[in-house]
Amino acid sequence: MLEHILKVLKQIEKEYDVKILYACESGSRAWGFPSIDSDYDVRFIYVHKKEWYLSIDQKRDVLEVPKHDKLSIQVDKLLDLNGWELAKALRLFRKSNPPLLEWLHSNIIYYQGSSAINKMKELESQIFSPTSGIYHYLKMAKGNYRDYLNREEVKIKRYFNIFRPLLAARWIEMHHAFPPIKFTQLVEDNLPTREIKLVLDDIIMLKKAGEVLDPNPRTELINHFVEAEIDHLEKYAREVSVNKSDPTELLNQLFRETLEEVWG
Structure with a gap:
């Protein structure tokens, strides 16, 4: 299945003109108790080219394959992929969004192709609520x-x-x-x-x-x-109450650095 998952991720990059930064398992397989017919719940973070962000219109910032976003290749019926665009992921990270943090803490990582994820993990202690x-x-x-x-x-x-x-x-x-x-x-x-x-x-x-x-x-x-x-x-x-400083500028810098790292 790993080979198929990596093939599907590459096809997503090709057909939707994005780069995937990170992909992991988020379901019962990551929790350690999959059943015989458990799905593969693959979650990923991706980034568009610089030009995509230079627009006056707000664009769709998720990919759901194969549920809402189709590919030209066959996707295994046990495979469910859901991805968040990087700026969306960083906005959720700023809010200490638990589902996103679960992705970052997954013990089953299918792919990591950028320093952005390690930088997010380094910032987690400053952001976690x-x-x-x-x-x-x-x-x-x-x-x-x-x-x-x-x-x-x-x-x-x-x-x-x-x-x-x-x-x-x-x-x-x-x-x-x-x-x-x-x-x-x-x-x-x-x-x-x-x-x-x-x-x-x-x-x-x-x-x-x-x-x-x-x-x-x-x-x-x-x-x-x-x-x-x-x-x-x-x-x-x-x-319980914990005061945290506003991490927005740190995350803005992380976003810009990632665009430069991925696309040059």
Whole structure:
């Protein structure tokens, strides 16, 4: 699949007249628990030629292949690619956007062809906002938990969609830094009870096998833990505050340097 992914990335560059700076995995494969039929969720950052930016009109700043943007070659049905143009990515980076930071922290990197990504990583400590991160992951955990409660039959993926953001928010509270992508690392460093860890160990095994989990007596254990953590993290999020200096000029300089590096 790696060879196919690199071929598709090269074709995107050719057909859309861009340069891809970075491409990584962002889904369950990066989290460490893909199932048999898991998609490849490839996320990338790209840059246009200088002339593209010298326009009075705002232009589309995303590429979604093959969902909305087509290629002349066949794209594997398990492959989903979503890319953000560099200026858009840097604006989101300035806001400490968690999905973008997840891309930068991915442990599966398919391609990196510019110094821009390393420069962004060097700036992360100056830009990362614990408040933004906790609210993002809390909103995700709460929404997925409400959805989970309304189901008689629970897909394994729903458990991960609750626990992964919840444990990511706990990590931010503990370390004041962006959380790791690997789910097992979040589990090892965050879970306070052996009972919850055993539940998640079972769920990981079932997820990899592509199973569905019927409700069972452990559900109340999960409910109690999740509700208590949501309550605690909501209180913490209201209290935490970190002042950061405006990074705009640093990011403007990074953008200009990247255009020069890529296109000359």
